[in-house]
Amino acid sequence: MYWKxxxxxxxxxxxxxxxxxxxxxxxxxxSDKRTLWYWIMTFGLAGLIVSLSxxxxxxxxxxxxxxxxTGFSGHSAMSATLWPVMLWLLSGRLGTSRWRYAAIAVGYFIPLMVGASRLALHYHSTSEVIAGLILGYTLSSAFLMAQRSTAVRGFSLLQLAAALAIPLMLMGHGRIATTQQFLAHLSxxxxxxxxxxTRAKLLSMRD
Incomplete structure (x- = not known):
């Protein structure tokens, strides 16, 4: 249950x-109107590269x-793209304090645990998880580097609760996306x- x-x-x-x-x-x-487009390009590029692979x-x-x-680990890549940015945005009210850096560090740590869970549950190989994390971290870090001089307005408690409401409800529901099945059908x-x-067919070529 822990890994799931x-x-x-x-x-x-x-x-x-x-x-x-x-x-x-x-x-x-x-404070920067370009931030939105940077984010759309960052997340969209991660999804595109993972899907194409x-x-x-x-x-x-x-x-x-x-x-x-057999392709980038989507869980690893997409989580490494999203969570550092999510924690960067949510920690805006902390300014440049060490607490904000700690919050962003949590955003980088979450994908590591996601990657570990994919290995523990035998959904991916080590190379797929590492490649996914490198892809996601590269994109999210590039985004954050581009936002170094951007001021982020803090969330009130009510705004924070509203922003987290849907993610928390989805986690409580626990329904899993059928992305892999869709991509298999499309492919x-x-x-x-x-x-x-299949992985078995690929590995049989090594023998």
Missing amino acids: TLTYFGDSMLLIPTAIILTLVIPFKS KIAFLGFGIGSARFNF VKIAGIEHPW
């Missing part, structure tokens, strides 16, 4: 609604048997094959 709870912090059922909330809130909290494998068998790699259609590639 942690892995949900990287599930699309939680991350996509949370990313939408960020998109709606950023214009009211950032999965389609490449599921539809065309593009992967690495040597490194047991089959694009490649014109009957069945998607």
Whole structure:
């Protein structure tokens, strides 16, 4: 149960609604009008790269048997893209204090635990988790670097509660997104094959 709870912090059922909330809130909290577009490009690029890597494998068998790699871990990549930015925004009222840096550090720590959960639950290989974390951390760090001079307005307690209400409800519900199944179906259609590639088929090529 512990690992399943942690892995949900990287599930699309939680991350996509949370990313939408960020998109709606950023214009009211950032002093830079470009922040919103930076965020949309950051999260969208992460999703696009992850999806393309999965389609490449599921539809065309593009992967690495040597490194047991079938595409970026979506949970790892997307959580590493979102949570550092989420904690950066929520900690705006803390100014430049060490508490704000501590909050942002939590945003970087959450994806590490998500990645560990994917390994513990045997959903991904080590190479897929590491690649996903590198992708997500690179994008979120680039976003935060671009916002170094941006002032962020703090949340009142009521605003904070409202911003967290939907993510907390989704976590309580625990429904898992069917993103993988959708991408598998799409990959089959694009490649014109009957069945998607599997990890077992890829690894059998190594023998």
